[in-house]
Amino acid sequence: MRNKKEKTPRAKSIVWRIHGRQLLWTLLLFLILDAIVLGILFTIGLVDPTAPLRGLRLLTPLFLFEQAYFIFSLLFGSASLNRIMRPLTRLAETTRAISREKQDDEVLRQLENAIQAMDPQDGTLHTGNSELQGLEAAVNRLLQRMRESYARQARFVSDASHELRTPISVIQGYADMLDRWGKDDPQVLEEGISAIKSESEHMSHLVDQLLFLARGDSGRNPLKVTDFSLNDMLRETESEYEMISPDHQWQLKLPEEAIACRGDADMIKQAVRIFCDNAVKYAPADTTVTLGLRRDGSDVRLWVQDEGIGISQQDQAHVLERFYRADEARARQTGGSGLGLSIADWIIRRHGGRIEVLSREGLGSRFTAVLPIER
Structure with a gap:
């Protein structure tokens, strides 16, 4: 036996x-x-x-x-x-x-x-x-x-x-x-x-x-969930980048109503900063970078739009992947590692949302975080 x-x-x-x-x-x-x-x-x-x-x-x-x-x-x-x-x-x-x-x-x-x-x-x-x-x-x-x-x-x-x-x-x-x-x-x-x-x-x-x-x-990045104002968060971020990158024109597009969100305020702000950093890297000086916010049904759409070099249609499908960079030489020149957008994507998905990328070469790019909110 x-x-x-x-x-x-x-x-x-x-x-x-x-x-x-x-x-x-x-x-x-x-x-x-x-x-x-x-x-x-x-x-x-x-x-x-x-x-x-x-x-x-x-x-x-x-x-x-x-x-x-x-x-x-x-x-x-x-x-x-x-x-x-x-x-x-x-x-x-x-x-x-x-x-x-x-x-x-x-x-x-x-x-x-x-x-x-x-x-x-x-x-x-x-x-x-x-x-x-x-x-x-x-x-x-x-x-x-x-x-x-x-x-x-x-x-x-x-x-x-x-x-x-x-x-x-x-x-x-x-x-x-x-x-x-x-x-x-x-x-x-x-x-x-x-x-x-x-x-x-x-x-x-x-x-x-x-x-x-x-x-x-590995599940070791727990969210510190609180209720906070997305309007206030975008105002703070816009003020910060006016000092960080005064060569760019910073613009806010906020709704009249206050939009509250339940989530990790620091992490969501980190994702917005990543969008802003990309705009600073790839948009020429004296161009406008817009931070916007609006309600969309049961979701809220939060975006950063630049007037930079844009992203090709082929690369848009991969920009959220880890270490993906459309132009290795340009990324090295700007100090990019190809991980920033991956981190932003992880943060937004962790909150039950998604990131949408809209871009045209020579015109600029818009990165939108779509987050669910309680109405």
């Missing part, structure tokens, strides 16, 4: 077969980042041995970035693994329940063999037993979700690695320049340190965005 352990599907081995390679590559990325940070600190010390504290102070943001990225990976990876393990654990418990009910040993053997023999990457479970058709369908749906989750994670890690490669390469280049000429040339020294500081700040901002999305995906 076979014991109970032999009758239980090996859920953990399936997860390792799917995610083991990804985890190893992620660990390698951490080691590379550590080596780069230590190398830069050592190089700065060689260049300016009389002012080590200054160099360390300027490179502190880079070191903090590396630590934040490590924490992000732990949050994102552990949450993802837990999401996959939960349904597999339920599957194992279901199989044990079947075993406790003293089902036919041959049926259980067929189920276990079918699970162990399948390819989790692209295979499906097929036992050939009509008694297990319902369980087969449930397992195959689970595996499809796992494959989709794996593909999203692999793309996310790949995109994050690609995004970090450019600032790291810039830092390495300036570190080499400092090593060669910075010892004797104060101008080269100042230029190199300034560039390294700028790139480390860019990476720090990128890591903040990655952490926000990782916490959101």
Whole structure:
């Protein structure tokens, strides 16, 4: 008679077969980042041995970035693994329940063999037993979700690695320049340190965005729900951007009635700021940026419209995707990471709404957040 352990599907081995390679590559990325940070600190010390504290102070943001990225990976990876393990654990418990009910040993053997023999990457479970058709369908749906989750994670890690490669390469280049000429040339020294500081700040901002999305995906970004006035929020935002970007003309279009919203005021304001930041980046100086608000049945429509370069029809379908940028060179020039609109989309969807994009090349763009409200 076979014991109970032999009758239980090996859920953990399936997860390792799917995610083991990804985890190893992620660990390698951490080691590379550590080596780069230590190398830069050592190089700065060689260049300016009389002012080590200054160099360390300027490179502190880079070191903090590396630590934040490590924490992000732990949050994102552990949450993802837990999401996959939960349904597999339920599957194992279901199989044990079947075993406790003293089902036919041959049926259980067929189920276990079918699970162990399948390819989790692209295979499906097929036992050939009509008694297990319902369980087969449930397992195959689970595996499809796992494959989709794996593909999203692999793309996310790949995109994050690609995004970090450019600032790291810039830092390495300036570190080499400092090593060669910075010892004797104060101008080269100042230029190199300034560039390294700028790139480390860019990476720090990128890591903040990655952490926000990782916490959101793992359910660790709870909403702080309150009742607040959308009219007042837009007035505050418009006043802020009149100071932030005085080269643009800022305009408000608000209804006479006060429109209240129930949600996380800080997060919704963050989404509006992301729309405004995009307008500042891609609309020429002396053009008008309009912040508007109106009720639309049981919804409220909140928008930011610019007179910028616009977005092509093809790109409009993808602008809310993570790391998507219509023009890599232009995005690099403006400091964009391709994550801002993804964060805005997450915030609005978390409130039960959606983002609509309307744009024409050469005329400008309008980003509209559609939110449900209680009338």
